[in-house]
Amino acid sequence: MSAFSPLQAKRSDADRNWRIFLWFRVLFSARFYYPVMAVLFLDLGLTAIQYTLLNVAWAAASLLSDIPAGVMADRIGRKPLLVVAGCCMIGEMVILCVAPHNGGTVLFFFCLANRILSGLAEGAASGADEAIVFDSLAESGREGEWHHVMEELTRWQSVSFVIVMLIGGAVYAPGFVNGALALVGVHAHLNQEMTLRFPLVLTLVSAVAVLLLAMNFREPLRPQPHSLEDAEGHRASSPFGAYSFTLQAGRWLLGNPVALFVVCAGFVLDCVVRLFLVFSTSYFRLIEIPEIAFGVLGAAMGGIGLIVSPWIRRMVTTRSIGTSFAIMTGVVFVGLVGVALHPPYWGILFGYLLWGAMTMIGFSVSTYLNQLVDSHHRATVLSFKGVTVNLAYAGISLLFALALRMVPGADAQEQLGHAFGFLPFWLLLTCGILVFAFRKHLRLLTNRAPESGT
Numbered sequence: 001m002s003a004f005s006p007l008q009a010k011r012s013d014a015d016r017n018w019r020i021f022l023w024f025r026v027l028f029s030a031r032f033y034y035p036v037m038a039v040l041f042l043d044l045g046l047t048a049i050q051y052t053l054l055n056v057a058w059a060a061a062s063l064l065s066d067i068p069a070g071v072m073a074d075r076i077g078r079k080p081l082l083v084v085a086g087c088c089m090i091g092e093m094v095i096l097c098v099a100p101h102n103g104g105t106v107l108f109f110f111c112l113a114n115r116i117l118s119g120l121a122e123g124a125a126s127g128a129d130e131a132i133v134f135d136s137l138a139e140s141g142r143e144g145e146w147h148h149v150m151e152e153l154t155r156w157q158s159v160s161f162v163i164v165m166l167i168g169g170a171v172y173a174p175g176f177v178n179g180a181l182a183l184v185g186v187h188a189h190l191n192q193e194m195t196l197r198f199p200l201v202l203t204l205v206s207a208v209a210v211l212l213l214a215m216n217f218r219e220p221l222r223p224q225p226h227s228l229e230d231a232e233g234h235r236a237s238s239p240f241g242a243y244s245f246t247l248q249a250g251r252w253l254l255g256n257p258v259a260l261f262v263v264c265a266g267f268v269l270d271c272v273v274r275l276f277l278v279f280s281t282s283y284f285r286l287i288e289i290p291e292i293a294f295g296v297l298g299a300a301m302g303g304i305g306l307i308v309s310p311w312i313r314r315m316v317t318t319r320s321i322g323t324s325f326a327i328m329t330g331v332v333f334v335g336l337v338g339v340a341l342h343p344p345y346w347g348i349l350f351g352y353l354l355w356g357a358m359t360m361i362g363f364s365v366s367t368y369l370n371q372l373v374d375s376h377h378r379a380t381v382l383s384f385k386g387v388t389v390n391l392a393y394a395g396i397s398l399l400f401a402l403a404l405r406m407v408p409g410a411d412a413q414e415q416l417g418h419a420f421g422f423l424p425f426w427l428l429l430t431c432g433i434l435v436f437a438f439r440k441h442l443r444l445l446t447n448r449a450p451e452s453g454t
Helices: 006-029 034-044 048-076 079-097 105-125 128-139 143-172 174-183 198-214 239-254 257-278 280-286 291-318 321-341 348-372 375-406 412-419 422-437 439-447
Strands: none
Touching (some): 006 143, 034 143, 048 105, 079 105, 079 198, 128 143, 128 348, 143 198, 239 257, 257 321, 257 375, 280 348, 291 321, 291 348, 321 422, 348 375, 375 412
16 A cells, blocks of 8 residues: 555645534534523523623633633644643533532532633634644645635534534423333433433533544644744743734734724624524523424524525625625624514514524634634634634623613513613624724725735
């Protein structure tokens, strides 16, 4: 048998990495408790305000770990950070599986530990997973295939989300579980306190698979960290050198208006949509959807990605960056206005619109930034993106918590219904600020296609 040539080996590693990347992303992001996430935490015994504050803690943990993780990924390699992400995911799920039901302060601290570990996992994986695949493709001269990798990822995430939403919603409902057990001759009488753990256990199994996948990535050949020096001669392997390289990446981002706009527009749109999605199951209750339908409706949301992914790829390859984000802003605004009105039953259509918008945002930001950033700073700049997204999400979560306290009515669903009306106005305000900040670069953003980093 003839040995592989270096080019064949690089192509083999690239193919291996992008396939592992698909499974890693699918299992890392599609969790079985998502169809009942807000309801699960509330049924455990938390209040709506406590749940909102936990999301702030998640964002803060991700925020504080994102840039250090990105710098480490650029300096020591991407794979170690992905392994750390897998370990953190296992830890967060173990803690939530054993959290005491109606445990008061103890429950809150269990959930706080869960959210912190979840944020650390997100921070460790942010940028590193995309960077290891894009670098593998670039090493074999195939960086132009990134669009297709992202399209494939969107499709697989959509399929997995359908499966996860159906299974997660089903195993959460004691009526369904007891009925299914009765069909096989097991006459159990499980209650909600017991079945609410089932989606968590399934996600713990996924977390173990995520760790195994992370350990099977192959690091692409890159210059060794000690060979990289900044303009003042500081080596990347030293603490000051890592800090210096972080500043270099930050200066590059601030000096590149196209990349900076992609990051800013991404977090402006992402934070409002993400906030809604976190409360999506509570929104289902608000529009009078029965809980037994949560999984099916969530699965239908996942299927939207299958429909929109080819269109998104065409959008980012044929339209300017400014035009693409203008389209996404319009979609998000219409969805938020509909959610603010929350008409019974058919208000679910606005939830679907926002889910499709989130798919558009993630696909577009990832594609544009990977094309614009060079390999040595790729994970760091992608981490900057993650930091801004989480900082924006933490900020809007705090504002939303204030909105929940200010609206009348002690009922949590009524509070949410009023607070959702705050989101369209926030989007208009932040988009107005964004347009004003980049007013001198509007022609560049509407005429220029993104260029690959060197």
